[in-house]
Amino acid sequence: MAAVQETIDQVRKIDVDQYKYGFETLIDSITAPKGLDESTVRFISAKKGEPEWLLNWRLEAFTRWKAMTEPTWAKVHYPKIDFQDLYYYSAPKSTEGPKSLAEVDPELLETYKKLGIPLKEQEVLAGVQGSRVAVDAVFDSVSVVTTFKDELKKAGVIFCSISEAVREHPELVKKYLGSVVPQSDNFYASLNSAVFSDGSFVYVPPGVRCPMELSTYFRINAKQTGQFERTLIIADRGAYVSYLEGCTAPMRDEHQLHAAVVELVALDEAEIKYSTVQNWYPGDAQGKGGVYNFVTKRGDCRGHHSKISWTQVETGSAITWKYPSCILRGDYSRGEFYSIAVSNGYQQVDSGTKMIHLGKNSSSRIISKGIAAGYSQNTYRGLVSAHRKATNVRNFTNCDSLLIGDKCGAHTVPYIEAKNSSAHFEHEATTSKISDDMLFYCRQRGLSSEEAVALVVNGFVRDVLQQLPMEFMAESQKLIGISLEGSVG
């Protein structure tokens, strides 16, 4: 994703101005007081100029949230979060960021160099002051943006921020928001529902094949939307859309807690492909700092013959708590989950999926590759269930874990619930270690130990990498190599 100064300048001209009703203009001057109560929720809603129904929706979520306790079943350990000690709506970080690249952590810069990220883009990612272009606006070339806006419009595809969607398409937002992940779903989803800042909204009308991969790269947004992001994607009957989220470059971010919600709705014969590359700050070598990533992602295959496919490459965050799931409601619907989760240092990953078969003849496929190095703990946790009336459903699950070194751990926790006898569920799991013999073989042929690990690991995750869109595949390959640097002595 090479961006040049010229590109960024042009984008600034084209898009930021059009965003004058948005979040950007408000954020400059206003910070909500620390802590969370009903007035905070009202404050956020008012600042965003939201209609009454959305405020009430948020307040309902907040009421639910107050009655909930944090989940503790995941195999992750961290000090208790004081939710009253956080800002839920804060000033832009440009006032706190480094003044130039010279002040940025040299290790971070080294990583950028390895990923081949241009200088200007590095500034944006590192949060250097004055880089007013939002991170989400990092992209290849400006022509992409203009042609992309025109083309989408022609096709009738709506792709905008969720705040804009609330204003411009309230009927759609009202109909679908919270219909997959209700306000009361879980602790973090409820929190998100109460205080979400912004996120993406996509609607693809019936029969339309979205003419390009949609990506957060392409969307202009304010910087501070990351913490409680809310994404809603709807593919109407027979529609198709592929959505990419994230960035391979590590982002500097002072927020410790991220609690996003993503909802996908696929109607009859529609298909949604959702790919994520997550590389938030994982903490330092001693395990200090790092992002807590508590995300709720769920897709609803609401119509018959609908399909939702999740692909994720997770290399960052100190703690990852994430289970992109599919509710296979429609008959003959299909859910897929392809995952690569890499953990190094003191990272903790508890991730997996749920495939909930409600429709007859629905099918699902889970391919999960966990790679643990350093002192990290890497857990796959997954549920496959078949409803009493969901006859002839099929699932294939394959969970492979790879261990590098002898201080890390890999765990697989599959839950399988078949409530009728016609269900056909398969589960395969392997755990292996990168052997010294394998590394020696590679090194004898001339590879350095880091190149050898990267090669072996990329072989291990190949099935999943192939699911990623082309441009992400090569980057992810590099990223996985970088994430595992220093994992062998």
Add this chain to the structure above:
Amino acid sequence: MLEIKNLHVKLADEDREILKGLSLTVPKGEVHAIMGPNGSGKSTLAYVLAGRDGYEVTDGDILWNGESIIDMEPDERAAKGVFLAFQYPMEIPGVAGLTFLRTALNAVRKKRGEAELTTPAFLKLVKEKGQKLNIDVDMLKRPVNVGFSGGEKKRSEILQMALLEPTLCVLDETDSGLDIDALRVVSEGVNALRDKERAFVVITHYQRLLNYIVPDKVHVLADGRIQKTGGKELALELEKSGYAEYTHKAA
């Protein structure tokens, strides 16, 4: 020229000495066979030449072209031209042979200060080398050594050797697990690579391989030392009388 001088090697985590003052000189352009009974230290010698972990050199030195290599990492040695054809080549699931080889070749070229090969140039090179050695390069499209027969694994090793163009080739029991036809293909491959700039150390149990790869010298390794050196006829002698004489001598 390879010079091994009074080499003493023990296992890193065990107090057991395996090579006990081994000395050996192999000039460029020559093929030297190392023969010996089980447990005499043949494979250890191969691994120590390539720089595998788990062994400790307690005394002596290994010089390649006058430069000591015992403190070098395995990949540095590879860049200096050291190649080990493994007795049991490792499987690397999911990594196509071509990817593996291109990565290796470019890593070596980079270390040697040469430009990396482009993909088309690399593919052309593979095809050429394969044709020359009469080895079907189609197997390189499959993951490295995964599901390969014994013969395929060894052919793949020879093809790798041809591509990486090492100057010191160490073949560790390359004949084990091969039928006669595979043995012939592999041997012809090795013979095609014989060159006045290249030294070969061929480690084997049996004289059979040496009918195909005719050595300039044969060394008998027993009890961690070279016990006898002779011409190719020494191999025939050993075939008849076995190693008893040398193991007794050692005991």
